[in-house]
Amino acid sequence: MASFSNKNGVIITLDLIDIINANKQYLSDLDGLIGDGDHGINMSKGFSKAKKLIDETQDNLSSSLKILGTILIDEIGGSMGPIYGSMFLAFARNSKKHELIDEKVFSEMINNGLEKIVSLGEAKVGDKTLVDTITPAVRAFDEVIAKGESFATALEMMKIAAEKGRDSTKDMVAKKGRASRLGERSKGVLDTGAVSCCLILTSISESMNKML
Amino acid sequence: MQRIINEPQNIVDDMIKGFSKAHSQTISTTSNPRVLKYSRAPVRGKVGIVTGGGSGHKPAFIGYIGKNLCDAVAIGEIFSSPPAKAFFHAFKAADSGKGVACLYGNYAGDNMNVKMAIEMAEDEGIEVKTVIANDDVPSAPKDQINKRRGVAGEVLMWKVGGAKATMGGSLDDVITIAQKAIDNTRSVGVGTDPCTIPEVGHPNFTIEEGKMEVGIGHHGEPGIKVVPLQTADELAQTMLDVILPDIPFNSGDEVVVLLSGLGATPVMELYILYSKVAEILNEKGINVYRSYVGDYFTSLEMGGVTLTLMKLDSELKECIDMPCESMGLTQL
Numbered sequence: 001m002a003s004f005s006n007k008n009g010v011i012i013t014l015d016l017i018d019i020i021n022a023n024k025q026y027l028s029d030l031d032g033l034i035g036d037g038d039h040g041i042n043m044s045k046g047f048s049k050a051k052k053l054i055d056e057t058q059d060n061l062s063s064s065l066k067i068l069g070t071i072l073i074d075e076i077g078g079s080m081g082p083i084y085g086s087m088f089l090a091f092a093r094n095s096k097k098h099e100l101i102d103e104k105v106f107s108e109m110i111n112n113g114l115e116k117i118v119s120l121g122e123a124k125v126g127d128k129t130l131v132d133t134i135t136p137a138v139r140a141f142d143e144v145i146a147k148g149e150s151f152a153t154a155l156e157m158m159k160i161a162a163e164k165g166r167d168s169t170k171d172m173v174a175k176k177g178r179a180s181r182l183g184e185r186s187k188g189v190l191d192t193g194a195v196s197c198c199l200i201l202t203s204i205s206e207s208m209n210k211m212l
Numbered sequence: 213m214q215r216i217i218n219e220p221q222n223i224v225d226d227m228i229k230g231f232s233k234a235h236s237q238t239i240s241t242t243s244n245p246r247v248l249k250y251s252r253a254p255v256r257g258k259v260g261i262v263t264g265g266g267s268g269h270k271p272a273f274i275g276y277i278g279k280n281l282c283d284a285v286a287i288g289e290i291f292s293s294p295p296a297k298a299f300f301h302a303f304k305a306a307d308s309g310k311g312v313a314c315l316y317g318n319y320a321g322d323n324m325n326v327k328m329a330i331e332m333a334e335d336e337g338i339e340v341k342t343v344i345a346n347d348d349v350p351s352a353p354k355d356q357i358n359k360r361r362g363v364a365g366e367v368l369m370w371k372v373g374g375a376k377a378t379m380g381g382s383l384d385d386v387i388t389i390a391q392k393a394i395d396n397t398r399s400v401g402v403g404t405d406p407c408t409i410p411e412v413g414h415p416n417f418t419i420e421e422g423k424m425e426v427g428i429g430h431h432g433e434p435g436i437k438v439v440p441l442q443t444a445d446e447l448a449q450t451m452l453d454v455i456l457p458d459i460p461f462n463s464g465d466e467v468v469v470l471l472s473g474l475g476a477t478p479v480m481e482l483y484i485l486y487s488k489v490a491e492i493l494n495e496k497g498i499n500v501y502r503s504y505v506g507d508y509f510t511s512l513e514m515g516g517v518t519l520t521l522m523k524l525d526s527e528l529k530e531c532i533d534m535p536c537e538s539m540g541l542t543q544l
Contacts (some may be wrong), residue, residue: 005526036291036431037416073328077288079321080330107405115490120324157357177320180432192315 002019002151003102004211007093009061011211013054013068016203017047031192039080039192045077062096065089074093079121079177080193083130084200086116103141103151105209108160127175128186130193137162137201152212159205166190166198181198213408213513220410224267224289235539238278244301246287246294251268251281253306254341256538260284260306261368262314264299264414265322266291269430270410271540272509274366278538281290281374282315286325290409290512291431293321299329301360303338311339314375315390317362318346341383343390347399347520350427350436351456363430364472364509364518365397367541368532377530386470389527398461400454401435402447403428403475407420416465418517426450429473430502430511430518444481448488451519456496461523463497468504468532470520475510477517482506485517508540 020027020043050068059067068086072081077159090113098105102122123129125136140161144154167190174186177193217223222348225245230528232239232248240251254260264286265273273285278472283306286294303312311332313514316322323344332342345362352359373390381389394522403425405414427435442450461467473479493500501524509518524532536543 030418032412034408035416036288037412037414038292039219039420039436041411042289042292049379073295074297075295076319078292079294079396081293082321120327121320121417133431176434178431185434 001102003100003212004208006060006062006099006101007149008211009101010054010064011060012061012204013064014051014208015207016200017051017068019199019203020044020047020196023064023147023196024160025194027196030190030195033189034174034182034186035192036178038078040198041195042076042078043080043084046072046081049075061101062092065095066092080196083117083121083193087113090116103145104153106151107142107145110134110141115136121176123176126172128169128172128179128191128194129174129176130191132169132172132191133162133165133194133197134201136165152209155205159202162198162201169194174177215410217456219336223410224287226530227267228274228287231539238538239274242284242305243300246298246515247284247301247305248277248287248416249302249305250277250279250282251285254307255283256540257310257380258308259310259381259383260303260308260312261301261374261377261386262306262368263316263366263452264288265317265319266275266293268512269509272366273503275345275540276347276538278377278536280364280534280536281481281538281541282370287312288321290411293319293325294468295333296325296328296401299326300332301331303333305420307338311341312498313377313383313386313390314340314342315366315369316342316344317366318344318358318360319362328357333355338381341387343369343373343387343394345394347394347397348429349398349400349454349535351429351433354398354458356470358516361429361433362394363399364399364470364520365394365399365506365522366471367508368397368520369469369520371529371536371541372528374536375534378534384434389531393522393528394526394532395502396459396528397520398458399520400426400451401428401430401516402426402442402540403432403435403474403514403516404430407475407514408510423535424516424521428516429455430509432514444484445488448485448492452489452492455519456520459523461498461521466499466524467493467498468502468522469493470504470522471519472506472508472518474512474514474518476506476513479506489519501529504541
């Protein structure tokens with residue numbers, strides 16, 4: 001079974017923070033089309049703060065994800081703070097007892113993360129939210145593993161499923177969140193949460209694959 | 213828009229500093245910089261009243277901290293829900309042991325953060341119950357009433373809930389009457405000009421010159437229709453036509469009217485509009501028991517107004533009549 005060490009995994013968290021910060025303006029502009037226009041700004045505030053703390057401590061994957069999740073929940077607020085905060089805390093909780101992260105541990109991380117997002121936001125696939133990105137991504141990962149494929153292949157397929165899920169939000173009518181007030185007018189634009197979630201899952205997939 | 217600010221990313225913190233200095237007799241800071249409380253909170257033997265929400269709505273939300281109103285408020289970024297931790301700390305600041313009524317508006321972020329904060333409070337043995345305001349008629353059809361947003365009707369919900377708490381009501385009493393208050397309250401907004409989140413730098417919705425948007429939300433959420441700019445008299449009729457049939461309000465009813473500017477509309481114009489609102493209500497045999505006209509719940513420099521009506525019974529009247537004291541609402 002392929003795996004990487006939890007200790008070296010801190011780079012995975014740092015990479016995804018960099019990706020979100022690099023896309024701050026893009027996410028805000030996208031959000032401005034059918035939302036408030038502050039998605040990138042608020043995300044970046046929390047992610048930057050977490051990066052500082054993670055840089056200062058000797059972290060592994062689990063503890064760095066815990067720092068990130070805690071800051072998002074405690075200090076960022078909005079909708080994205082609790083949603084991504086809970087997701088990262090679920091990732092942290094399900095990996096912290098493992099020195100080595102293999103496909104079984106990773107599957108538990110993302111399944112529990114998905115569960116937390118759904119129970120908190122009460123969104124379903126088709127509502128034009130980040131659930132449309134993460135649900136097929138998690139499903140794809142598990143299916144590929146069940147077929148006996150490698151951890152690396154499953155990560156690659158997870159990424160592809162996340163991208164497809166993100167793109168599926170374009171023609172949806174928003175049913176949750178602020179964009180849902182727009183009804184039909186929310187069609188034709190990607191959901192910002194689905195986009196940022198895809199950035200995160202893609203970054204995780206690529207960083208992990210480099211370590212396998 | 214030319215602004216009087218320092219760094220755009222610090223406007224919320226800078227505003228909190230100024231607010232707590234200006235109202236130091238009634239407002240106290242707490243260990244959480246995003247939570248302000250009534251200086252006497254927790255008030256012994258009284259159910260705590262908490263609210264919270266994004267910033268940019270002055271006097272909401274912190275302007276309603278005070279005597280017989282809210283005990284503590286969680287403060288978010290501009291138009292963005294406060295973190296769960298801030299709601300939790302507000303619960304702690306307000307709780308005297310009799311529990312906390314969290315009276316807030318129906319927005320996705322607030323719903324999630326309050327939900328998480330309640331879990332944190334449970335772990336510390338603080339009992340919290342909620343009422344979620346949904347007074348904004350145009351935000352969803354009547355058969356999906358629980359999807360409607362909360363807008364200026366929240367002020368009346370805090371007024372009623374705060375009064376009941378002072379009268380010695382239990383947590384369940386306060387929740388029941390705050391729910392009754394919002395169930396009997398209807399609002400509609402009209403926008404004439406958009407607003408800009410300073411850090412974003414440009415408006416994220418537009419209202420054309422010569423047009424107005426009926427049913428617009430407090431964050432520019434689209435309304436029912438865009439129409440040519442109406443006179444105040446025409447607009448009074450347009451707004452009442454949205455609100456009155458919804459409960460419905462009938463001849464013989466007694467109501468509270470709250471007419472709030474959205475930030476840029478001069479208070480003078482609110483009175484011009486109010487005159488016709490009162491006239492139409494009078495013609496319909498609806499008795500205005502009390503009226504509030506002014507900037508009670510704004511959206512930065514958005515142009516426009518929110519009209520709110522609450523249908524009264526004797527219990528709600530008693531609560532509306534109770535004196536209160538805060539920056540946003542003082543009643544002798």
